[in-house]
Amino acid sequence: MSSKQSMTSKLDAMAEHAKRNAPSEDELLARTIARFEKSKKDPNHIENWFHAVIANGIRHPKTQLIPFPIEATIAILKEDQDAFFGCKELDEVEQAVKRAFDTFGKDALFLKNSLYSGKHTWNRTCHITRDSNIRNHLGQITYEWLMRSPVYATHMVVRELIETAPVFHAFGGTPIVQEFRLFAKDGKTYAYQAYWPANSILDADTNDWAQKLESISEATQQQMDEMIKGADRVTRTLRGDWSVDFLIDKDGAPWLIDMAVASQSYISPHRIELS
Ligand SMILES: Nc1ncnc2c1ncn2[C@@H]1O[C@H](COP(=O)(O)OP(=O)(O)OP(=O)(O)O)[C@@H](O)[C@H]1O
Ligand SMILES: [Mg+2]
Numbered sequence: 001m002s003s004k005q006s007m008t009s010k011l012d013a014m015a016e017h018a019k020r021n022a023p024s025e026d027e028l029l030a031r032t033i034a035r036f037e038k039s040k041k042d043p044n045h046i047e048n049w050f051h052a053v054i055a056n057g058i059r060h061p062k063t064q065l066i067p068f069p070i071e072a073t074i075a076i077l078k079e080d081q082d083a084f085f086g087c088k089e090l091d092e093v094e095q096a097v098k099r100a101f102d103t104f105g106k107d108a109l110f111l112k113n114s115l116y117s118g119k120h121t122w123n124r125t126c127h128i129t130r131d132s133n134i135r136n137h138l139g140q141i142t143y144e145w146l147m148r149s150p151v152y153a154t155h156m157v158v159r160e161l162i163e164t165a166p167v168f169h170a171f172g173g174t175p176i177v178q179e180f181r182l183f184a185k186d187g188k189t190y191a192y193q194a195y196w197p198a199n200s201i202l203d204a205d206t207n208d209w210a211q212k213l214e215s216i217s218e219a220t221q222q223q224m225d226e227m228i229k230g231a232d233r234v235t236r237t238l239r240g241d242w243s244v245d246f247l248i249d250k251d252g253a254p255w256l257i258d259m260a261v262a263s264q265s266y267i268s269p270h271r272i273e274l275s
Contacts, residue, residue: 036070039152043240045114046157049259052237058230058256062104062160066096068113068142068153076142084139093156097134100158110161111137113153116145122174127161162257165250167212169205176201176209178216178248182227183262183271187236189228193268194218195245220252227254228274234259 023031043049046065053060075087084090100109108129112118118125118141125141128134138156145153166175179195194217198210206212219227231244234256243265246254 032074033070035150036073036152040154042115042151044151044260044264045154047114047155049234049238049242052234053256053259055237056230056233058234059253060256061110061162064096064100064103064158065114066093066156066158068093068156070152072138073142073146073152076139077146085135090135090138093138094134097128097138097156097158101130104158104160106160108161110159111141112157112159113141113145114155114157115149115151115153116141118144119174120171122171127173159257162247162255163250164247167216168209170201170209171203176204176213176216178219180219180223180227180246180248180254181265181268182231182244182246183242183265183267184228184231184235184244185241185262186239187232189231189235189274191271191273192219192224192227193271197266197268216248219248219254223248223252223254230254230256 046063050060050063050065069089071089072087072093075083075090078084097111101107108127110117111126111128111134121140121144125137125144128137141156142153164175164177166177168176170176176196181193181195182189183191194213196213198213201209201213227244227246230246231242234244235242241262243260243262244256245258247257248254
């Protein structure tokens with residue numbers, strides 16, 4: 001037997017082996033459903049912490065949660081046009097997002113899933129207008145998220161777009177706004193940092209972006225007091241150790257926009273510890 005023939009028969013044997021041992025379609029579906037059920041227990045999903053933001057009267061954007069069924073995730077993951085456009089569960093989510101423009105009475109809104117926004121690809125993910133191709137935004141957010149994490153999203157989230165004063169734009173369109181991440185455990189804030197790390201900025205639309213970033217790195221005492229009060233309260237209700245993100249609006253008011261378990265959150269080397 002020539003070496004070429006021997007290689008071909010080895011490859012055939014390997015392909016046969018892989019086919020015999022590959023999980024069936026039913027087995028794959030059962031695994032996906034089990035993964036979805038496990039995903040729901042992740043404390044970082046918005047539905048697991050947002051109730052405590054509301055209960056404590058902390059300023060937050062008007063928010064609508066739209067269930068994101070497992071069928072919708074599966075349809076996107078197939079990377080197949082027929083599956084993507086033929087999924088009726090995805091149709092329903094798309095229609096619900098489109099209705100939100102009227103419900104909120106706005107022409108532009110913020111879109112994310114229960115865990116992730118895709119802020120680095122702003123115009124293809126989290127920033128939506130009445131003219132946006134919402135189906136594509138749903139696909140892009142889901143796809144980017146699943147490239148990073150084994151956890152399935154439970155919801156799509158439509159939020160009022162907070163009016164901000166960006167100091168510049170980066171990543172091809174993301175507004176860079178004053179924001180702070182506080183760390184609080186069981187009702188006590190113990191550290192904070194400016195939200196955007198300088199070494200994460202790419203493709204800024206101005207040369208003096210580093211100075212501009214520096215200019216938004218400090219909060220006023222009044223902003224600090226309000227953010228600490230909010231982070232204290234929300235973590236006293238939830239218990240546990242959390243990162244709590246606040247966005248500062250164009251008038252200087254902080255809005256609580258996001259939370260995550262502290263041990264799974266980015267910690268800056270410049271984080272300031274509070275006594
Ligand atoms: N309602 C909103 N209005 C305007 N801008 C927003 C709003 N919500 C979020 N943003 C902007 O988008 C960014 C990402 O939002 P968010 O924190 O909800 O997403 P994320 O993907 O969970 O981010 P992170 O990686 O910080 O966890 C924020 O830091 C802020 O700049
Ligand atoms: Mg987040």
